[in-house]
Amino acid sequence: xxxxxxxxxxxxxxxxxxxxxxxxxxxxxxxxxxxxxxxxxxxxxxxxxxxxxxxxxxxxxxxxxxxxxxxxxxxxxxxxxxxxxxxxxxxxxxxxxxxxxxxxxxxxxxxxxxxxxxxxxxxxxxxxxxxxxxxxxxxxxxxxxxxxxxxxxxxxxxxxxxxxxxxxxxxxxxxxxxxxxxxxxxxxxxxxxxxxxxxxxxxxxxxxxxxxxxxxxxxxxxxxxxxxxxxxxxxxxxxxxxxxxxxxxxxxxxxxxxxxxxxxxxxxxxxxxxxxxxxxxxxxxxxxxxxxxxxxxxxxxxxxxxxxxxxxxxxxxxxxxxxxxxxxxxxxxxxxxxxxxxxxxxxxxxxxxxxxxxxxxxxxxxxxxxxxxxxxxxxxxxxxxxxxxxxxxxxxxxxxxxxxxxxxxxxxxxxxxxxxxxxxxxxxx
Numbered sequence: 001x002x003x004x005x006x007x008x009x010x011x012x013x014x015x016x017x018x019x020x021x022x023x024x025x026x027x028x029x030x031x032x033x034x035x036x037x038x039x040x041x042x043x044x045x046x047x048x049x050x051x052x053x054x055x056x057x058x059x060x061x062x063x064x065x066x067x068x069x070x071x072x073x074x075x076x077x078x079x080x081x082x083x084x085x086x087x088x089x090x091x092x093x094x095x096x097x098x099x100x101x102x103x104x105x106x107x108x109x110x111x112x113x114x115x116x117x118x119x120x121x122x123x124x125x126x127x128x129x130x131x132x133x134x135x136x137x138x139x140x141x142x143x144x145x146x147x148x149x150x151x152x153x154x155x156x157x158x159x160x161x162x163x164x165x166x167x168x169x170x171x172x173x174x175x176x177x178x179x180x181x182x183x184x185x186x187x188x189x190x191x192x193x194x195x196x197x198x199x200x201x202x203x204x205x206x207x208x209x210x211x212x213x214x215x216x217x218x219x220x221x222x223x224x225x226x227x228x229x230x231x232x233x234x235x236x237x238x239x240x241x242x243x244x245x246x247x248x249x250x251x252x253x254x255x256x257x258x259x260x261x262x263x264x265x266x267x268x269x270x271x272x273x274x275x276x277x278x279x280x281x282x283x284x285x286x287x288x289x290x291x292x293x294x295x296x297x298x299x300x301x302x303x304x305x306x307x308x309x310x311x312x313x314x315x316x317x318x319x320x321x322x323x324x325x326x327x328x329x330x331x332x333x334x335x336x337x338x339x340x341x342x343x344x345x346x347x348x349x350x351x352x353x354x355x356x357x358x359x360x361x362x363x364x365x366x367x368x369x370x371x372x373x374x375x376x377x378x379x380x381x382x383x384x385x386x387x388x389x390x391x392x393x394x395x396x397x398x399x400x401x402x403x404x405x406x407x408x409x410x411x412x413x414x415x416x417x418x419x420x421x422x423x424x425x426x427x428x429x
Contacts, residue, residue, distance in 0.1 A: 018044075018222065026245055027080060027268040029053030034249075035222075036211075040184070042204060043211040044222065045242045045250050047081050049199040049266060054130040054323070057271055060101035060154030061085065061262035062109040066093040069257040070241040071248065076104065079265035082243040083188055083201050085156045086120075087178045087235040088261030095261045096178070097157020098122050098143055106272065106324060106347065108153045111262075116143045120157045121232045123190055123264075124148050127325035129305035134192055134199060136230045138164065150342070151326030156234070156264055160216065162189060163231035168220035179233060181216035186240035186253050190264065191223045191231035200226055201264065203242035207253040235260065272324040272347025276303070278354035280311045280331055285354040288315075296333065296357060304328045331355045338362050 018037045025031050029050035036043045049056060059077050061068075074082035086095040097120035099111040116122055122143040125134035128151075137143050138161055148155070159179055162169055174182035186206035192199055200223065206213020214222070216233055223231045239260050242250040252258065280299040281288035288294050295315035302308045304327060309317045317329070328342040336357040343353035 027055075029056050030081065030266065030268060032244055032249070040212055041210060042184070042206070042214050042218075043251075044202055044204045044214070045244075046226070047201040047242070047244065047266070048226075049081075049201070050197065051132040051134060051199055052197050055268050055270065056132060057127070057267045058125045058132055058134070058154055059265040059267060060099065060125075060156055062101035062103045063111050064103065064109075065101065066261050067259050068263070069259050070243045070263055071257060072259075073263040074243045074265050077102075077265060077267055078269075079243075079267045080245055081201065081266035082263050083190075083203055084235055084239045084241050084258075084260045085262035085264055086158055087239075093259070093261040095157060096120065097159075098145075098155050099157065099262050100124075100145070100152065100155035101262060102153060110145050110155075114157075116157065118142065120159045121161050122155060122157050123232055124152050124155045126151045126153045127323055129303075130323060131197075134196060136161070136190075136192060136232050153325070154264070156190075156262060158190075158232045158234040160233055161231070162216060162220035162233050163191060163223050163228045166194065166224065166229045168217065168224050172216050179216065180236060181233070184213040184215055185236050186238065187214050187216070187219050187236050188234040188240045188242075189219055189223065189231055190234060191226070191228035193227055194229035198227065200228060200231075201242070201266075203240050203250045205251045205253075206240070207237075208251060211251070234264075273321045274324060274345040274347055275318070275320050275350040276322045276327050276329070276343065276345055276353055277316065277318045277350060278329075278352050280315045280317065280333075281354060281356045282336075283356055283358060285356045288354060288356070296336070299331050299333045299336075299357065301355075302330045302332070304330075327351075327353075329353060329355065331357055333357060335359060335361075 018035045020033055021036050022034045031048040033046040035046060059079060061073060065073060065076060070082045070084050086097050086099060088095050095111060095114050098116040099114045101109055103109045118139055121139050122137040125132055160172055160181060172181035184206060187204040189202045204214045205211035238252060238254045238258050241248060241252050241257050279288050280296045282294045282296050297311050297313050297315050299311045300308060301317040303319050307319060311317055322345045324345055324347045326342050327345045328340055330340045332338045337360040339355060339357055341353060341355045343351050345351050
């Protein structure tokens, strides 16, 4: 008789000493390795990513791209690396867990027919400054599009968690027909370092004479040995595929690639960039462009990539070459409450993000609040930092308003973008 919740302890599963059979660095910050254990045998393909590399961009699958192979998805965005994503319903290619991806128009797009549950974990990622921030939320932390951090660009789910806090999982549900954790099989996984600056993408060949595959317990131990602090299993079996540069490096168990619901891709190169500009004003940005008495000079404006400017008599700041993302500035001047404000930057566009400061004195540690004088303690940033592998960089909190629409015609567009990010739709039942 099948036991519905059979949990089998596997912490004692032993791995022979795997051997790295090849290593290469095809792109800056991207290392490709192949590992093997001839005693089983199994073969694994590992891509290690330096998430602090400015030229690396992570991409998830939007609903319009469902049903592609891993190679096809990589080609859609000109990606250099790609793996398959979440388990899914083959009839309609809908991921089993929460999902979000980037549209071909460059907008983060949620799957409105997906939801998180107590069995799946969630990987989410976004650009913060000129780096990528990523985290894995464990199954017990139910994620929605409303409680994820503002500015999230991609979400991929999977099960089970393989590694938590640097330790391999000690037990798995061997009755899970989707994860099939306790048999040797092809595997796909994603892992993060404790400081969130390194990500590993792993695909294990399986169900073949040359590579039987791994059990989840073995893959967990392998990832811990690589330095993973957290790791999540993605769709195993015939879906498991890895694309690199100009073709597959993995060997799909069916002999051909399988079309899947969603994917995780890596694009390397010059990313789309725009321009973030605005006025620094007293109390209110509306009408500030024409009312010089409310324009505030001598304000130190810091962009989230570390660049700073001090506004002159025109009270204007202007940052060029800002990577397409939810970009945040922090404005600081003695005698005024420090304020942090964000706006969605689009490639090849000038985005206005004027900011109003209120007279006052900062509380201790103030300086990145979403509203004037409100310290940014992370409570407004959804679940940022609650999962393993969060980037230590402070995530954006409250997208801000814009400048006077009569002075700057793009102001309304920027305001709409900020409003959209704050009211991102939740999941459907």
